[in-house]
Amino acid sequence: MITSPTARTAVRLFLLCLPVLCLWSCVESPTGLLIPEFRKGGSLAHTKSLLPEQLERLEGVWAVDNGRGRLGDSVVIKISGDRLTIYARPNVMYVQLESGHLDSVVLFDGYWREQTNSNTGLIHLSIDSNDGAEYIIHGGRQSDTIRLSGSYGQGQLNNTDAIQMHWVRAFSQQARQPFAIIAHRAGGRTADLIPHSENTVELIRIAERFGANAVEIDVRLSVDNVPFLYHDEQLNPRLVRRGALVGPPEDYPIKALQFLVTLINGERIPTLAEALDAIVNETNLEFVYLDIKTENAGLLSRVIPLQLKAMADARAIPNRKPLTLMIGIPTQAVYDEFIAIPEHRSIPSIVELSLEQAQQASARVWAPRWTLGTQLAEVQQAKASGIAAVTWTLDDDAFIQEYLANGEFDGFLTNYPTLVTWHVYMR
Amino acid sequence: MLTTNFREAVASNHVTAFIAELASSLPRTLSYATVYCTRLCIMFVVAYCCTFPFNLSAQQTAVTGPMMYPAALESGDTKFAVEMALTKMPESVVEESDTYRWPSWTLDGWVGLPLDFSINGRLTTQFINWHLQVGPKWRLAILDPLTFHFGYDVGVFVGGLGSGAFDNGNVSSFVYPNMTIGWRSSTLAVSLKVELNYCLSKVDRAGTIIVRTSKNFPNGMTVGLFLEQPFWDNSNFELGMRGSVLKFAYQNWLLFPTIDRWYFIPELMMGVRL
The missing domain is CATH 1.20.5 (Single alpha-helices involved in coiled-coils or other helix-helix interfaces)
Incomplete structure (x- = not known):
């Protein structure tokens, strides 16, 4: 036995630390992030909102004159959903702006965010009458110089760092080609400190603000046969606040899940029907990737009617962009269940398995994992057989650039749709 | 309803x-x-x-040739140990993937040099991950029984996975300035090791695409507390806890491109001096 009293004490202390370490390492704290807001409407309180056609005059590639440390050399400005978004490359930074004009000055208020860390803050920009505001408000001959200037700060602080940029060019023809920017889990992982938890209606509503024109959502089936959105196999601290329920969410009825489970940022678990309703009626998203996360028999038979109904509902809305919902097939078991459906060839699907299986299932899209490389030959083969190809889940800046330059994918599934948007529109 | x-x-x-x-x-x-x-x-x-060796050590009276403790090592002398580490990866990185929770195995070796210098090398593997860390140490023992080691290691990481839906590789290099403070009694050696981590280069491959990202960045630090006790036949058992705050934990190399943030990574280590 240990004879020295000091040594014995040290061992006891060490033993005391071990279970504490074990317990500590079992959990992670919730990862909410407070997005700052201007109080009392900021500078836009008494302005007239800019119309979409006025905002379109701002779209393009801009050069950064002041603030390169934060924004990089060039940014992309684009209407994204109901906001004007500035897309920058360093630290996956983006700026979301609301706009208005007062006499001959255009004003913008919003927030900036770096997605690879927790930095965020307020930003205020403007275009003066001498810097192109007349052209933005009234149109006509394009102004020689359009210059945005203003300031940003950390958190609720305003006006601490100056920022200035000028318009360089419109988007190229290549950038305007159709390309699916698919927001993973409706906008990113909860761990990415996005404004809402992953796989929620709240996040779906703002997915377009990140540049996404499509979303991927994860579908499971409750014990009372209601499809709902949730990624993990367990109700765990990564996604939900401490509550009464533990274990697989599929073991509970939907009402228990919705009443007793609170997601990290305070939302409730949505049903698939609620999510599709938001997609159809509150967004202009063009493509939804319904990732079937469970191999419960019967899930597909409940998802497919909702899929077809949502597409029909979208078609009935005037001026809405066409919407395609695809059944995501990630495993052999889901694949087997899908091809057993007699009319499966007419049901839009996206197959993550081999290209041959995608062809056999008459899938619209083949979706290999990005870790296999650009797979140029297979992608070209897929396109030759009328199947589009997207890859998942591509988040690395350098790989996004390489895959766009050297690959032929029709879209990327990503946690950083703002970064993919920057790369796509800089082309 | x-x-x-x-x-x-x-x-x-x-x-x-x-x-x-x-x-x-x-x-x-x-x-x-x-x-x-x-x-x-x-x-x-x-x-x-995990503490059973402390009971087994009843027959032994002294810690001889401890690995973590900054012990004196005659020029030309060598000592080796095998260690196993269990690492708790951040949930937000690995999510539900148990693949990244395998234990890692380390072969630790020392060679004594003159003037209280020595060379320490550590080869760690998880089979799809290999990490070699080598560097000189200098021992300072002016406050006996407190002793110090000052070291400067270089590390190379090689990872590769070419099965299933993966065709990936990674080669990274690091430097690790480090310091160890040790205290010992006749039956116990306690060591506290602080190690800084600076990533010098990082090359990733996916299929035929290779990217050399400019990941020349301070990568964080590791603090470890280690206990060493006599085991049997002049060998020692070591038990340690290590906490790292890192951006790029090489065990996560396959997942690193997706999250670029600081994380706390706790480890439980056990080892036996050969």
Whole structure:
């Protein structure tokens, strides 16, 4: 036995630390992030909102004159959903702006965010009458110089760092080609400190603000046969606040899940029907990737009617962009269940398995994992057989650039749709 | 028909049915709670059992040639140890992937040099990950029984996975300035090691695409506390806890491109000097 009293004490202390370490390492704290807001409407309180056609005059590639440390050399400005978004490359930074004009000055208020860390803050920009505001408000001959200037700060602080940029060019023809920017889990992982938890209606509503024109959502089936959105196999601290329920969410009825489970940022678990309703009626998203996360028999038979109904509902809305919902097939078991459906060839699907299986299932899209490389030959083969190809889940800046330059994918599934948007529109 | 919202349930007088439905979940909830409690108990028992060498060491009287403790090593002398480390990766990185929770195995070796210098090398593997760390150490023993090691290691990481849906590789290089403070009695050596981590280069491959990202960045630090006790036949048993705050933990190399943030990564280590 240990004879020295000091040594014995040290061992006891060490033993005391071990279970504490074990317990500590079992959990992670919730990862909410407070997005700052201007109080009392900021500078836009008494302005007239800019119309979409006025905002379109701002779209393009801009050069950064002041603030390169934060924004990089060039940014992309684009209407994204109901906001004007500035897309920058360093630290996956983006700026979301609301706009208005007062006499001959255009004003913008919003927030900036770096997605690879927790930095965020307020930003205020403007275009003066001498810097192109007349052209933005009234149109006509394009102004020689359009210059945005203003300031940003950390958190609720305003006006601490100056920022200035000028318009360089419109988007190229290549950038305007159709390309699916698919927001993973409706906008990113909860761990990415996005404004809402992953796989929620709240996040779906703002997915377009990140540049996404499509979303991927994860579908499971409750014990009372209601499809709902949730990624993990367990109700765990990564996604939900401490509550009464533990274990697989599929073991509970939907009402228990919705009443007793609170997601990290305070939302409730949505049903698939609620999510599709938001997609159809509150967004202009063009493509939804319904990732079937469970191999419960019967899930597909409940998802497919909702899929077809949502597409029909979208078609009935005037001026809405066409919407395609695809059944995501990630495993052999889901694949087997899908091809057993007699009319499966007419049901839009996206197959993550081999290209041959995608062809056999008459899938619209083949979706290999990005870790296999650009797979140029297979992608070209897929396109030759009328199947589009997207890859998942591509988040690395350098790989996004390489895959766009050297690959032929029709879209990327990503946690950083703002970064993919920057790369796509800089082309 | 039940409503999904409690207020709606109250308003529509379906409270009883609603509560009955929730109550039906109770046995399942309790069963999972039991499973979780059992897991915690098992973890505690495992942690407690890790101390068995302290009981086995009854026949030994002194720690000889400890590995972590900054012990004197004659020029030309060598010593080796095998270690196993269990690492708890951040949930937000690995999510539910158990693949990244394998234990890592390390071969630790020392060669004595003149003037209280020595060379320490550590080869760590998880089979798809290989990390070699080598560097000189200088021992300072002016405050005996407190002794110090000052070292400057270089590390190379090589990772590769070419099966299933993966065709990936990574080669990275690091430097690790480090310092160890050690205290020992006749039967116990306690060491505290602080190691800075600076990533010099990082090359990733996916299929035929190779990217050399400019990941020349301060990568964080590691603090470890180690106990060494006599084991049998002049060997020692070491037990350690290590906490790292890192951006790029090489064990996560496959997942690193997706999250570029600081994380706390705890490790439990056990080793035997050969």
